[in-house]
Amino acid sequence: MAEQYSSFTPGGTRWFLQRVTAAFLVVVLAFHFFLLHFVNHAYEVTFLGTQARMENVGYLLTMVLFLITATFHGVNGVYNALVNQGLEGTQKKAVLAVLVVASVGLVAQGTYVALTMSGMI
Amino acid sequence: MYEHDVIVVGAGGAGLRAAIAAHEAGADVAMVTKLHPVRSHTGAAEGGINAALQEGDDWELHAYDTMKGSDYLGDAPAVETLAQDAPEETINLEHWGMPFSREEDGRVSQRPFGGLSYPRTTYAGAETGHHLLHTMYEQVVKRGIQVYDEWYVMNMATTDEPDPNDRECHGVVAYDVQSGKIEGFKANQGVVLATGGPGQAFDHTTNAVSCTGDGHAMAYRAGAPLEDMEFIQFHPTSLPSTGVLISEGVRGEGGILYNSEGERFMFEHGYANNSGELASRDVVARAELTEVDEGRGVEDEYVHLDMRHLGEDRIMDRLENILHLAEDFEGVDGLVEPMPVKPGQHYAMGGIEVDENGQTCVDGLYAAGECACVSVHGGNRLGGNALPELIVFGKRAGRHAAGDDLGEPKIRTGYGDDVEDETETELPVAPGEAGLDTTGGVAADGGVTADPEGILERTVETARERVDRLMDKEDGVQHAEIRAKLQQAMTDYVNVFRTEEGVKKALEIIRECRQEYQDVYVDDPSRTFNTDLQQTIETRNLIDVAESIALGALVRDEFRGAHWRKEHQERKDEEWLKHTLISWDDGEPSIFYRPVILEGQNKTYEPKERSY
Amino acid sequence: MSQSYNRGLIEDFGRWKEFSAGMWAWIFHKFTGWMLIGYLFTHIAVLSTSVGAAGNEAAIMAESDVYTTTLQGLEGLFLIRLLEVGLLAVAVFHILNGLRLLMVDLGVGLEAQDKSFYASLVLTGAITVASVPTFLTGVSL
């Protein structure tokens, strides 16, 4: 008989967060695309324009939150996909570590960039 | 060698119930089954389980209905036990989680069924058997009962005293279908056979391919007599190509039977001027076959069951599953065309002779379920009475085998001073063993009775030799040929219509089959999952079973229940209130009779005209 | 089972021809998801040029800071524009199918799961095509 599986994280929370972030992303991503490709054309983007938008705290916060959710959603998605392919044991732990480091790096760098844009740093 | 207290052979409804009961009685039980338990044919039962559950109903009414339905060939102690225990056993299934259909107040539903004086058929949708089977298998998993699945049981390990009443059964020999390994299974307390029906003796049957009467044949050869084998129930509406059952519901809703000339023959040819299509199963089955015989069948084979006039709405509402059956298994759209139907073998009332405790005359050998004949169904089984038999007598057999005291049985078994020998009937050929293949019988052919282990070993040896012989043989006949011939003979001559001449013809063909079987070989050289080998062994069992059916049909010269004889169109109560018993004496069947027990607990059942 | 036959890798990849809608949806969703997260990393890298640009007021005013020039340089490339259209397609599909999956998770419209997948595909195509003019305006070949 197959053993009773026991693992520390039951997994429901991550599954749930993946959905919640997705729902959030739909809105923000649509907004982002619209703003930067249809309202302001990407080829016309200048630091000035960016700075102008970023100086609005609400916009800044939204973008940072956008970054965080997208990173979580994307990285968690990648991790899930790998685990579903049968990643086990040490390998799995290593992958998790790499992904966590990468996403922390991404969020940190992104936030830093956003802050420079807004002129706060 | 494997060793357990109780070995249950077969894991359909009866086997599972027996195993659970023996386990609860404290025995170390194992189930040995040629199919994984959930593949057993109990899963095909649709209708339901008869049990007097409701207020206003009463076990005595159930017993009365059953006795009447049996055409007074049921043994009262068995019939009453069934009726008394069915309610508790049915509720027990509910407690195990079986998903019965429900009423608004949350109680289990019951519906009316043919021949019942009260709507007492408890059901779970149109899949009662499926749920019963799965619910009990779940309990087996829960209890951790050992299941050897895909192990084919070949023979009983039985001592060889001349009188079967003195013999003892010590286990079985089985082979692992996946690996071909042959092993002994020692049973310290008892072996319960629950191998199901023998439908494959017929060409056209609602039974599964696995229903080959193995238990019948093995018990028979070990010395336990077969009882009332001539009583075979035929269902009038089964699909011609597969034998899938089209329920009576279609006719109940107003479906009409037509012959190839478009005549509503039930009326136009006067088979049943009052009830027409709704006449009882045997009447309709005979009518259909008469039509075909007289050249008014469609493609010389079947008749049409038409429900188109009921209208799509009504059909979708009440008979939707029938549409799926006709579509999936016959490729026919019941909304557009009539469905082809013909009678099919459905159930065997007879079987291995046992008492109320499930025990045969051989010590330690039990039987339960369709392979057994405690005699609750007598000459004709009522719909919904087989499933309660499985759980009631499955449980009793399991408990008794495990050593529980169930009291002295009232039914006697084996050859004894209460039987009457058959003297008159002339047989066209000598039935029984044809020579070489001494597969059957008891372990130590005439040798000294050894200790249980010795007996088992010897049986294992015989089985190995037999398999080697079949496998090594290079050339000869293949079983499929013999099986087809046998099935055809049974369907031609021992079907719904039986004439003396026909049955004799069948016995002759059976004899030929036996002879041909001497030359049988297994073409597939592999030990891995060799179904060729398995079917070859099954075919041998079918020959034994078919022969006993034909013998019974020949000697019983009356018309009772499902047994119809052309030359004898009435029920002969003075002469025939007795069971037909056939036992295997050193490879030669002998026939004797035992009187029916009509004395119940509180009353004696007086044979009456069976009219509804 | 020691002697049974293991059909190996064919089982995992060889049957793609027999895949059904749900499986394709799963594969596309995976693929687009990975593209998107990949893009997110590069996106942040490109935007990081703003760090160098910040502070150099003159350049910013003249629109000749690293950030602006990098972006406009990139945007001036036809290839990048094409890739952007691709990115849009990927994102739109991921969003639409993502919505489909969210519906599935909520148990809504399960019977139409294959149709909604095809709808996502068609819509993605339509939106992508419709956006081509916007994406290709002002590009110097």
Added chain:
Amino acid sequence: MSTQQAEPESQEAPEDPEMKGAESPAAEQQKGGGMVDEQAEKEAELEGETVHIKVFRYDPEVEGKQEPRFDDFHVPFTKGMTVLDSVMYARDEYDSSLTFRHSCRQAVCGSDAFFVNGKQRLGCKTQISDLEQPVRIEPLPHQEVVKDLVVDMDHFYDQMHAVEPYFQDEDTPETDALEEQRQSPENREKIKMSSRCIWCGACMSSCNIAAGDNEYLGPAAINKAYKFAMDDREGEEIKEHRLRILEQEHGVWRCQTQFSCTEVCPKDIPLTEHIQELKREAVKKNLKFW
């Protein structure tokens, strides 16, 4: 002589690289010899419409069959013929070593799920006239092949057993209590579809995730658990216990809603829906603020 006819006209190379080099069955002159000749003769005699089937063959013990191959058979077509009927005919008339599981012939025993023309189907429930010819019949994918069309089901059974597939209730009345537990017809209706599973394994075989992750419980086992978890006769506590089993790593979260299980299930059980519902139940249980 007409022997050559029996040779598969096109020993179509199977996609599997491992299967390459499949010999024509003529190489396999086993005992009983001339099997192929015999088949050719019988096939040549056939009149009327026939059906062409290609059947996967493999036997670890028999020379010529250790390398998997496809055998061709031509069987006479009759109205209502199913895929199972066609292989039974081929076995009984041409080659008795052709091996497959089957029993009920009416879609209740679940023995004969095969991979027919690229889809998991029950042999007995598939009309051959609905299929394109030649009809390719293979054993269930993602399971090890024991012989011909027979696959090893042990893993499937293990998964079924892993979800505690039996009714549990602390306060079940003892057997002698002649009173049933009450259940509303609505609740019975809710579990109805889930209770129809016949353990055929088609769903599990069709699921990519189950193929990649042997520990994934798989749609059938999850559905089995659903049947109990949704049954009001089992108490809340037991339901929580069941959800705890299901929300393990290799439980419901593994399902990527590919829907192929639902598509192939011969009993039309809405498996994906049941799995999704259990995911939501598990989330609800874990996030108490729901």
